[in-house]
Amino acid sequence: MDASFWLLQFLNAMQYSMLLFLLSIGLTVIFGLMHFVNLAHASLYMLGAYFGISVSALTGQFWLAFILSPIIVTLIGAILYFTLIDRMRAAGPMNQVLVTFGLIFVILDLVRLGWGDIALGLDAPDALAHTVSFWGISYPAYRLFIIALGLTIMISMWVVLARTQIGAMIRASVENADMAASLGIHVGRLFFVVFCFGCALAGLAGVAAAPIFSATTTMGITILIPTLIVVVIGGLGSLEGAIAGSLIIGFLETFGAVLLPSLSAVLTYILLAVILVLRPQGLIPARG
Amino acid sequence: MFYQSRLRSITLILALGFLAAYASFGSYFAREIVIEITILAILAISLDFCAGFGGMVSLCHGAIMGISAYAFTIMSVKLGLPSVPSAMIGLMAAVVFSGLVGWVTARTSGIFFIMATLAFGQMAYTFFFKSRWLGGDDGMGGIDRFDLSWLGVDMNDALVFALFGIAVLLLVYVIAAILLRSGFGRILSGIHSNENRMQAVGINTANHKAIAMAASGLMAGIAGILAAQHTLYISPELLIWTVSGEVLLVVILGGIGTLIGPVVGAIMLVMLKHELSNYTDYWHMIVGMVLIFAVLAGGRGIFGQIEYWLITRHPPKAPHLPPAKEKDLA
Amino acid sequence: MLEVKHLSKDYGGITVIRDLSFTVNAGERRVILGPNGAGKTTLFHLLTGVEKASSGSITFAGNNISKMNAVERARVGIARSYQKNNLFEHLTIRENLMLAAAAATGKSRWFFRDVTNQADMKTRIEETAEQVALTDQLDMMVSAVSYGNRRQLEVGLALATRPALLLMDEPTSGVGPAMIDTFHQLLETLPRDITILIIEHDMDLAFSIADHITVLNFGEKVFEGTPEDTRGNPSVRQIYLGNGDETYGASNDHA
Numbered sequence: 080m081d082a083s084f085w086l087l088q089f090l091n092a093m094q095y096s097m098l099l100f101l102l103s104i105g106l107t108v109i110f111g112l113m114h115f116v117n118l119a120h121a122s123l124y125m126l127g128a129y130f131g132i133s134v135s136a137l138t139g140q141f142w143l144a145f146i147l148s149p150i151i152v153t154l155i156g157a158i159l160y161f162t163l164i165d166r167m168r169a170a171g172p173m174n175q176v177l178v179t180f181g182l183i184f185v186i187l188d189l190v191r192l193g194w195g196d197i198a199l200g201l202d203a204p205d206a207l208a209h210t211v212s213f214w215g216i217s218y219p220a221y222r223l224f225i226i227a228l229g230l231t232i233m234i235s236m237w238v239v240l241a242r243t244q245i246g247a248m249i250r251a252s253v254e255n256a257d258m259a260a261s262l263g264i265h266v267g268r269l270f271f272v273v274f275c276f277g278c279a280l281a282g283l284a285g286v287a288a289a290p291i292f293s294a295t296t297t298m299g300i301t302i303l304i305p306t307l308i309v310v311v312i313g314g315l316g317s318l319e320g321a322i323a324g325s326l327i328i329g330f331l332e333t334f335g336a337v338l339l340p341s342l343s344a345v346l347t348y349i350l351l352a353v354i355l356v357l358r359p360q361g362l363i364p365a366r367g
Numbered sequence: 368m369f370y371q372s373r374l375r376s377i378t379l380i381l382a383l384g385f386l387a388a389y390a391s392f393g394s395y396f397a398r399e400i401v402i403e404i405t406i407l408a409i410l411a412i413s414l415d416f417c418a419g420f421g422g423m424v425s426l427c428h429g430a431i432m433g434i435s436a437y438a439f440t441i442m443s444v445k446l447g448l449p450s451v452p453s454a455m456i457g458l459m460a461a462v463v464f465s466g467l468v469g470w471v472t473a474r475t476s477g478i479f480f481i482m483a484t485l486a487f488g489q490m491a492y493t494f495f496f497k498s499r500w501l502g503g504d505d506g507m508g509g510i511d512r513f514d515l516s517w518l519g520v521d522m523n524d525a526l527v528f529a530l531f532g533i534a535v536l537l538l539v540y541v542i543a544a545i546l547l548r549s550g551f552g553r554i555l556s557g558i559h560s561n562e563n564r565m566q567a568v569g570i571n572t573a574n575h576k577a578i579a580m581a582a583s584g585l586m587a588g589i590a591g592i593l594a595a596q597h598t599l600y601i602s603p604e605l606l607i608w609t610v611s612g613e614v615l616l617v618v619i620l621g622g623i624g625t626l627i628g629p630v631v632g633a634i635m636l637v638m639l640k641h642e643l644s645n646y647t648d649y650w651h652m653i654v655g656m657v658l659i660f661a662v663l664a665g666g667r668g669i670f671g672q673i674e675y676w677l678i679t680r681h682p683p684k685a686p687h688l689p690p691a692k693e694k695d696l697a
Numbered sequence: 698m699l700e701v702k703h704l705s706k707d708y709g710g711i712t713v714i715r716d717l718s719f720t721v722n723a724g725e726r727r728v729i730l731g732p733n734g735a736g737k738t739t740l741f742h743l744l745t746g747v748e749k750a751s752s753g754s755i756t757f758a759g760n761n762i763s764k765m766n767a768v769e770r771a772r773v774g775i776a777r778s779y780q781k782n783n784l785f786e787h788l789t790i791r792e793n794l795m796l797a798a799a800a801a802t803g804k805s806r807w808f809f810r811d812v813t814n815q816a817d818m819k820t821r822i823e824e825t826a827e828q829v830a831l832t833d834q835l836d837m838m839v840s841a842v843s844y845g846n847r848r849q850l851e852v853g854l855a856l857a858t859r860p861a862l863l864l865m866d867e868p869t870s871g872v873g874p875a876m877i878d879t880f881h882q883l884l885e886t887l888p889r890d891i892t893i894l895i896i897e898h899d900m901d902l903a904f905s906i907a908d909h910i911t912v913l914n915f916g917e918k919v920f921e922g923t924p925e926d927t928r929g930n931p932s933v934r935q936i937y938l939g940n941g942d943e944t945y946g947a948s949n950d951h952a
Contacts, residue, residue, distance in 0.1 A: 116478055163659070170662070172478040173424045177619055178662050180612050184655025192649060304489055304608070311482050344497045348490035352471065355483045359475050368792055550804030550812040557796040560785040567745070567783075568800040568858050569771030575805060 083215040088333055094222050094291075096329025097229025101284035102302060103309040103321045104236065105277025111253040111316020111365045113168055113270050116175045119159070119182035121306060123278050125299035126186065127152045127285020129194050132201045132294055141204035145286055152282025153275050160274050183300065191296055201289040225287055232280070233322060240318055249273060253316050253365050305332070308351050314361025323362055368556045369420060369547035374674060375627045379540060382630050383533055390529035398525040404637045405532035406594050409539045411617040411629030413586035416543050417469075418615070419624030420552065421579045422559040424481055427468060427488030429610030431584050434491055435461035435591030436601045437501065444509045451513065454592045461588025462581045464491070469580025473573035485608055492606035506602025510595050522596075532593060536630070539586050543626060546582055555579050616658050622671025631670045698723040698892050699744075699862060704753035706736075706743055706916075713739045715916045717753070721909075724889040728903045729896045730927070731913035732936065737896045738780065740913070741864050744894070745777050746770040758861065771801075776860035778852045780867045780896075784839050790850055791835045794822045794857045801858035821857065828887065829853040830879060845876040852883070856891075863887075865895040869902065877902055904928065912936075 106120045130151045134144035163182070167175050202208065203221035210217040240246035252259040252266055260266045285294075292298065309328050313320025328347060335343030354362065390401040410432055417423040439457030442448045448456075472483045496504050512522040513531075520527045546552050558565045558572050565572050595601050604610075613636075621632025636654070643650035661668060667675055699721040706714040714736045721727045729737050742748040744755060746767040754763045762770055785793045795813060798821045799805065804812050812818055826832045829849040834842050839850065852868055868884075869877050877899055884906050887893070897903040903910070904924040912920040912933050920933050927933055 116481075163663075166663075170666075172481060173418075174662050174666060176424075176478075176481060177615065178659050180616070181655040181658035181662075184651040184658070188649040188652035188655070300609070304485070307482060308486065311479070315478070341497070344493040345490050348486050348493065351486040352483070352490070355475060355479060355486065356471055359479050368788055545809055548811045548813075549809050550799050550807030553792075553796060553799055553812055554805040556788075557785055557800070560787055561783065564783050564785065564854065565796070565800065566768055567747075567771060567777060568797045568854065569768055570800045570805055571768050 086214060087216050087218070088337060090218055090222065090226065092330040092333035093226045093229075095333055096325045097226055097233075098284055098288055098302075099305060099309050099325035099329055100229055100233060100321060101280050101287070102306045103313070103325055104318065105280045106306060107310045107313065107316055107321045108249070108253075108318070109274055109277050110310065112249065112256070112273055113164075115164060115168055116172050116179065117164070118176060118179035118303065118307075119186060120179075120277070120281055121299040121303035122183050122186040123152050123156060123281040124285040124288075124302060125190060125294070125296070126155060127282030128201075128289040128294035128298065129190055129199070129285075130282070131286030131289050132199050133194075135201055141202070144201075145283075148286040149279040149282035152285070153279045156275055156278025156281075157271075160271060164274065183303075187296055187299070194294075196296060198293045198295045199289075200293040201286075203290040221290055225291070228287065236318065237322075305347070308347060312351060312354050312362060314364035316365035317361065317363050320361050320363040320365070369544070369552060369626060371544050371548070372674075374677060375625070378627045378631065378670065379537075382627070382634060383537060386533050386536075386634070387530065390526055390533070395525050398529040400637060400641055401529040402525075402532045402593075402597050404633050405529075405536045406590050406597065407614070407617060407637060408536055408630045408633035409590040409593065410587055410614050411621070411633050412536075412539055412543050412626060413583045413590065414611075414614050415618050415623060415626055415629045416547070416586065417579055417583040418618060419626070420547055420559060421555045421576060421583075422476075423469070423472075423484075423576060423580060424615065425468075425484040425580070425583075426481055426608055426611045426615070427465075427484040427491070428583075428587050428614050429608065430488035430491040430606040431461050431465045431587040432591035432594060432610075433495065433601070433603070433606030434464050435588035436595040436605055437495060437507075439592050439595050440507050440510055440601050441501070443511065444507060450511055454513075457592050457595075458585060458588040461584045461591060463584075465584025465587065466577055466581030469577035469584075470573075473576045485611075488606065488608055488611055492603055492608070495606060496603040502602075504603055506600060506604075508600040510599045510601070512596045512599070528597070532597075535589060535593060539589055540626070540630070543586060547626065551575075551578070616654070618668075619666065620657065620661050620668055622668030622674070623666070625668070625671050625674060628668050628670035632668065635669065698725070698758060699894075700756040701744075702754045702756070704740075704743060704755065705751045706739055706748065707751050713916050714743065714750075717913075717916070717918055719911055719918060719921060721892060721894065723892055725908045726884070726893045726895070726906050728907035728910045729894060729913060730903065730910055730933075734915075735913040736916040737913055738866060739916075741777060741866055741894075741896070744770075744864060745775060771858070774859075774861035775864065776855035776858045776862070777864040778855045778866060778868060780870050782847045782851050784847060784850055784854065786839050789836050789838055790826070790831055790842065790846075790853075791822060793839060793850060794825050794835075794853055797854045797857035798822060798825070821859070825853050825857045828856055829883060845872050845879070848872055848876070849879070849883070856887075860891060862892045862894070865893065865897075867896050867898060869897065869899050881905070 102121065102124055106117060109115055109117055127148050131144040131148035134147045135141050138144070159182070163178060167178050207221040207224050209220055211220050211223060240249060248259065248264050248269060251262070252264060252269055256266050305328055309321060309324035312327060313324030331346055331350065332343065335346045339346070386401050386404060390398045410428055414425060414428045417425055435457040438460035439453050442453035442456045443450050468484060468487045472480055475483055495501055501507060512528065515522050522528050522531065554565065554570055554575060558570070558575060562572050594605060617632040617636050618629045620635060621630065622628025640650055640654065643653055665672070702718050704714055704717040705712065717740070729740065731737050739748070743750045746765055746769070750763065754761055756762070757773065757775065760773070762773065765773070785796060795818060798818055799812050823832070826835050829852050831846060831849055831853060834846055839847065848868060852865060855863055869880050881902055907924050909921065910924055910927045911918060912927065914936050919936065920927065920930055922930070
């Protein structure tokens, strides 16, 4: 195990962490703002991958798919918002879990109806289809792109939340929605915007992941559990928590698999159990 | 708070009678369906016990069932113990696991409880999935059913096994009903209603909830033994979290907090699944839509809604309507 | 019966109870008076063990209970009613009383025996219902009875545990004059084997039932004496009665 091995594992862990981040950030902010647990969030990720593949197949343009697919997913999210999500907001966590669990089933079969049961691949764009060699390793350029994309979104979200007006509004509403409403923030509209943004990021994560993992009907359910774990470990509703959580889980799973293969599978669950018992509010809880 | 009303007794007799008739006069396939229903119904009663009466919405009941099935199979197949003591050890494993989960999660509530049980369930699933000694994702076979030849019956006969399943379902229902009517069960309902006040009158609610999870685990464990003896083969699939989700669906569909509702829900879901799969490969979608509709319609479930109609029309002396919306979970 | 010595409680530098000492005799009716924020409800939290004191000791029936948690203190016979209703909302009044009675008689470990039809439970439920004047409403859902009835049940839940020491946090909070009379009667008919500490804002009620009155201000005891002495004490008039209006009336003190 030389330096290049560690570098390779580091990049793999980063790339997995970034995907987890794109998914968990939407889930956690939606929870923090609306106290809504959306298990179907990962189904939107799956839809992102499938729509990306279709747009790319129809137009031959990867980058067009990269932009259009999150938009389509956002539209679907908006429809869900007005038909189900909004009216389930006050219904308590159990009913939300049930309804979105039902949605997982519905979306799963719709995808099977539309695209069939076979795994579908997506080629990385020509510009990124090569490998890059540096410091004694060669690594696919597309995966480096994913890492860069994730970091860019992570930093820009942090800047938006910490420095801008809308960021201040979101933080105020996470802390106390009633207070925010009394200060003249249109909380309902803010919820909708944030929900759509979360859906767009899930769609983006899906289309970004398609060239690496290819799209399958189980991809949503497979990523759902690690995403939920990230959100709970980090602290429901917290941006910093989602960043910390996705890095912890990404690295724990990647390095666990190479260093402690016999234990790796349960490491994440042990971590989650320990955190739920000792620090149920998560590592970096949202204030309020 | 639980009452074995006349309506509930009649529904229980009708449900068990229907299952017995369906198994007796139906084909081999019908008997298999009946077994499947009894296993799911037992698991759903077990979940209703802790979720409907104790407010503990567990997403690890599939795992509890699976642990019992695995412990039973390890004892009987790997270590060659007779099937009855193996089953006892299987039940003990389920009780210990669910009691531990209950004890660790007793101070969490709402979404944190759901997440914590999800994590413990997935932990158990991953453990069996990765375990080479236990066959990994292939699972294990070579299981024998209980030997009831001293009664002059052959358990390998599908009809006998189906009737055995119905008897076990009745037994589990009676156990749950007795527990819920006891001082223990009343106080569990009180904790569900107002945990803080229950502490103020001198109840260690954390311990009480852990014991309730263990009792629920015993019932889920019984479902696990039945499941292992039904297919004569077990795999980690039993423990995966979507199994627990499906059980929760059954409880909601039938009527949470009614005890008999989950039995009705199990019959409906399995029948629906088998009917639908004759026509379409996409029955998941219909099940999902039914679930969404059941929650949007008020969350009382089929039996719960009927009971609600009957009670609001003819209010008895002591009304005991299940609450329309969940409480104390947020 | 109850002996509080040098009790203090602070929350991150803010002292809510300061060096408080007092003794309550068995069977006594002790009224705790004090303006909003005087630390009255905090005192109840400390006595019931919901919160731990920063320093000082609490002795109950000869035993030091300072280290006991809330559940253990409930078991040795300390019961409490709340200023804000804290009931089993979706159950009937009978079921509410049954839960408190079952808990106090150790029936939470009856795994197979039904408790609802036990003779001793029935007697206790009916006796308690009579004490708090709810006999006619026994089979009604809590959510269906009046606010006044809920205040009565609030006391009933504490009484159903057959406590030796009963802490009542503003039983008449938010009720009308007729209901205050009901509570007056209720308090007078309670047997003297129950020792009662009561936070009460209705002056007529407080002065007529109290054996002794303890007055708190800013977490400190400023006066203790009989109702007559309290009425005549100038410093009490100053801090609490202020304008000389003795019918201060019910307020929403969350101290």
